Amino acid sequence: MxxxxxxxTYEQDMALRRTPAQKIRLVLVIALALIFPxxxxxxxxxxxxxxxxxxxxxxxxxxxxxxxxxxSLGQGGFLAVGAYTAGxxxxxxxxxxxxxxxxxxxxxxxxxxxxxxxxxxxKGLYLAIATLAAQVIILWVVTHWKTVTGxxxxxxxxxxxxxxxxxxxxFNFYWVxxxxxxxxxxxxxxxFRSRFGRAFIAIRDQDIAASVMGxxxxxxxxxxxxxxxxxxxxxxxLTAHYxxxxxxxxxxxxxxxxxxxxxxxxxxxxxxGSYFGAAFMILVPAxxxxxxxxxxxxxxxxxxxIPFFQLAVFGLAIILFLIFEPEGLxxxxxxxxxxxxxxxxxx
Amino acid sequence: xxxxxRIIPFLLLAVLVLGACAGAAPQAPAATEAARxxxxxxxxxxxxxxxxxxxxxxxxxxxVKGYVEWLNSKGGVEGHPIDLISADYAYKVDQAxxxxxxxxxxxxxAFMGWGTGDTEALxxxxxxxxxxxxxxxxxxxxxxxxxxxxxxxIGTTYSDQAIIALRWAADDWAARGNSGKxxxxxxxxDSPFGQSPLEDxxxxxAANGIGFTSLPMPxxxxxxxxxxxxxxxFGANYVIxxxxxxxxxxxLKNAADQGYKDKMQFILLNWxxxxxxxxxxxxxxxxxxxxxxxxxxxSPVPGHKDPDxxxxxxxxSLEAKGLHYSxxxxxxxxxxxxxxxxxxxxxxxxxxxxxxxxxxxxxxxTGGVTAPISFSPTSHKGNNALRMFKVExxxxxxxxxxxxxxx
Numbered sequence: 226m227x228x229x230x231x232x233x234t235y236e237q238d239m240a241l242r243r244t245p246a247q248k249i250r251l252v253l254v255i256a257l258a259l260i261f262p263x264x265x266x267x268x269x270x271x272x273x274x275x276x277x278x279x280x281x282x283x284x285x286x287x288x289x290x291x292x293x294x295x296x297s298l299g300q301g302g303f304l305a306v307g308a309y310t311a312g313x314x315x316x317x318x319x320x321x322x323x324x325x326x327x328x329x330x331x332x333x334x335x336x337x338x339x340x341x342x343x344x345x346x347x348k349g350l351y352l353a354i355a356t357l358a359a360q361v362i363i364l365w366v367v368t369h370w371k372t373v374t375g376x377x378x379x380x381x382x383x384x385x386x387x388x389x390x391x392x393x394x395x396f397n398f399y400w401v402x403x404x405x406x407x408x409x410x411x412x413x414x415x416x417f418r419s420r421f422g423r424a425f426i427a428i429r430d431q432d433i434a435a436s437v438m439g440x441x442x443x444x445x446x447x448x449x450x451x452x453x454x455x456x457x458x459x460x461x462x463l464t465a466h467y468x469x470x471x472x473x474x475x476x477x478x479x480x481x482x483x484x485x486x487x488x489x490x491x492x493x494x495x496x497x498g499s500y501f502g503a504a505f506m507i508l509v510p511a512x513x514x515x516x517x518x519x520x521x522x523x524x525x526x527x528x529x530x531i532p533f534f535q536l537a538v539f540g541l542a543i544i545l546f547l548i549f550e551p552e553g554l555x556x557x558x559x560x561x562x563x564x565x566x567x568x569x570x571x572x
Numbered sequence: 573x574x575x576x577x578r579i580i581p582f583l584l585l586a587v588l589v590l591g592a593c594a595g596a597a598p599q600a601p602a603a604t605e606a607a608r609x610x611x612x613x614x615x616x617x618x619x620x621x622x623x624x625x626x627x628x629x630x631x632x633x634x635x636v637k638g639y640v641e642w643l644n645s646k647g648g649v650e651g652h653p654i655d656l657i658s659a660d661y662a663y664k665v666d667q668a669x670x671x672x673x674x675x676x677x678x679x680x681x682a683f684m685g686w687g688t689g690d691t692e693a694l695x696x697x698x699x700x701x702x703x704x705x706x707x708x709x710x711x712x713x714x715x716x717x718x719x720x721x722x723x724x725x726i727g728t729t730y731s732d733q734a735i736i737a738l739r740w741a742a743d744d745w746a747a748r749g750n751s752g753k754x755x756x757x758x759x760x761x762d763s764p765f766g767q768s769p770l771e772d773x774x775x776x777x778a779a780n781g782i783g784f785t786s787l788p789m790p791x792x793x794x795x796x797x798x799x800x801x802x803x804x805x806f807g808a809n810y811v812i813x814x815x816x817x818x819x820x821x822x823x824l825k826n827a828a829d830q831g832y833k834d835k836m837q838f839i840l841l842n843w844x845x846x847x848x849x850x851x852x853x854x855x856x857x858x859x860x861x862x863x864x865x866x867x868x869x870x871s872p873v874p875g876h877k878d879p880d881x882x883x884x885x886x887x888x889s890l891e892a893k894g895l896h897y898s899x900x901x902x903x904x905x906x907x908x909x910x911x912x913x914x915x916x917x918x919x920x921x922x923x924x925x926x927x928x929x930x931x932x933x934x935x936x937x938t939g940g941v942t943a944p945i946s947f948s949p950t951s952h953k954g955n956n957a958l959r960m961f962k963v964e965x966x967x968x969x970x971x972x973x974x975x976x977x978x979x
Contacts, residue, residue, distance in 0.1 A: 266677050267673050267676070267677045268670070268673045268674040268677045270673075271669065271670055271673040271674075272670055275666055275669070275670065368762075368763070368764065368767075378713045378764070379692040379693075379695070379713070379764075381695075381696070381719055384696075395673065468669070468693060468696070468697075469696040470692060470693055470695055470696050472665070472688075472689060472692045472693055472764070473763070473764055474665055474687075474688065474689030474692075474693075474763075474764070475665045475666075475689070475693065479664070507666070507670075510667060511667075511670055514659050514660070514667075514671070517659070517660075518659060531660075532621040532622045532660035532662075533621075533622060535622075535660070536622050536662070
């Protein structure tokens with residue numbers, strides 16, 4: 226029986242997975258992710274892929290908001306930059322998808338840096354408004370710069386292929402999306418063991434103190450915007466190649482708020498939390514829709530009210546989770562783990 | 573935090589998981605199915621009941637559902653009942669995609685969509701899955717056969733609506749004894765939906781010597797006085813309004829306040845020319861013209877009889893529900909006609925066969941609700957004509973016969 230987790234060496238302290246239980250869980254999760262597509266229907270694969278893309282985007286946003294403390298309402302705009310860059314390169318210039326995706330990430334990182342410049346002078350709510358401007362400006366450009374984005378009309382992207390096989394089916398793209406998600410997770414987790422990640426956290430906790438310690442605020446804040454936007458751009462580019470069509474209406478203000486909700490509900494400053502938040506924001510509405518459909522056949526009288534109930538329940542779930550666990554789903558997960566670690570002799 | 577409090581998040585989680593199980597449980601087959609000799613035909617549908625366009629999405633959805641119930645009460649299509657699988661997608665593209673793949677997984681052979689966002693986003697998927705798709709987005713981009721081979725349009729396209737409005741303006745200008753050509757301004761929603769007819773309208777105006785300008789209605793604006801001043805400066809004789817009902821009502825109220833309504837004739841295209849606009853604009857709506865592809869119930873035609881009787885049997889009426897109800901009703905009716913033809917030809921009811929069934933439709937009569945609908949293997953544009961209506965005493969009254977965009 227353990228009474229706590231104690232590290233006796235620096236290696237142990239720095240390790241990503243510190244206990245045997247963590248290692249077993251990781252293996253189980255990976256095994257489950259590998260088996261899942263063979264058992265799931267197209268609908269469930271579609272949901273899993275949506276969650277995967279959202280996870281990548283949420284990790285990106287979490288690096289900026291959760292770890293560096295720079296609030297951003299420009300998520301939808303940055304997703305649009307990724308999606309349109311990848312889409313335009315592939316559709317107009319015939320760049321293969323596996324090349325246009327990293328280029329889109331770099332372009333989004335650059336755009337993110339440009340819109341991150343105000344962060345040096347602005348904080349908190351003021352920065353939120355400055356990044357809101359990014360959202361509005363980017364969408365305006367997307368819908369009005371006709372020669373580049375196509376403006377009014379949706380941008381149709383050729384279906385991505387690999388070795389002559391079309392890969393944007395729900396099954397094939399599952400591997401691409403979750404492969405990317407795994408890579409992003411690994412990068413993000415390791416980022417916060419590095420000098421850069423520590424600097425980000427120092428800036429979040431007290432930027433003046435960080436600056437006194439010799440952290441170049443300008444450099445690291447821009448870097449946070451760049452890294453964050455890089456991942457967000459990846460999510461956007463994957464959306465473009467997966468859906469093979471890029472439309473303006475996918476990247477509205479709504480999306481920015483949804484992503485912020487994801488990381489707040491999941492847990493700010495936590496990679497696992499990004500997973501929980503993305504899954505919550507995508508799966509709960511789907512569950513409620515299914516629940517509504519099931520109720521529809523049982524209680525046909527309330528049919529007209531069900532969509533409103535769904536919205537109310539979704540809102541209520543968010544509020545309740547935040548009231549009872551303001552640190553997000555990730556904290557609930559930690560509590561569950563702690564509970565079972567000492568079970569049945571918890572105190 | 574006490575231990576009891578700590579349990580609450582777990583409980584919440586448990587409730588959600590239970591919800592998940594309930595959601596995943598297979599649905600009980602409808603009791604009526606057993607009584608019917610023939611297999612039901614599954615049609616998927618997504619509606620906006622809670623999102624940004626719920627005001628018009630709700631009556632449209634009721635029209636689609638109403639038609640299916642009415643048809644099934646009459647014995648269905650060739651004896652097969654239609655099983656309409658529908659859900660609200662709150663005007664969110666992601667949810668539309670999830671629902672689409674779910675419904676296709678459940679075996680739907682045709683799909684009823686709604687807005688521009690979801691119709692555009694699903695375009696490649698429906699072509700791949702070979703699922704005929706009808707929605708209430710009438711963007712001319714959807715008539716491109718190579719990019720959208722499974723999209724069918726029931727309404728006159730936005731481009732054709734704008735061209736018809738331009739033609740009407742030119743004729744009206746001449747009929748009033750004016751010399752030369754009129755000047756026309758198009759004021760539009762600042763979105764792909766709003767911009768969609770601009771290029772075609774500009775080309776038509778240029779070819780016919782009509783003075784033309786266009787300007788967007790800024791998103792989130794509370795009044796359009798500045799835009800109206802620009803239109804006035806341009807010297808517009810006619811103003812084509814392509815937006816949704818509530819901004820159009822604001823625009824017309826501003827125009828009435830500023831005294832512009834006597835100087836220029838306002839012509840609304842279909843998503844703002846409805847009962848909602850008339851209710852919101854009140855007196856400012858009087859004398860406004862509408863280029864409406866779906867005849868409003870205030871101007872009765874034979875095609876209003878069935879939906880009206882069906883609604884009256886439910887204690888409502890078509891007049892109360894408005895033109896979007898009959899829009900949904902007749903869109904579903906055309907889809908059903910494609911299914912009927914497939915069955916009559918003795919082919920299995922698959923998306924591909926329904927597509928060819930739909931493509932064989934020539935001059936399908938919607939009882940005057942729309943111009944007759946025709947499809948062919950080279951064109952999925954249902955019609956290119958509509959009638960002009962005018963608001964008189966708070967009601968849309970027909971003022972012209974069918975005007976075609978291509979004479």
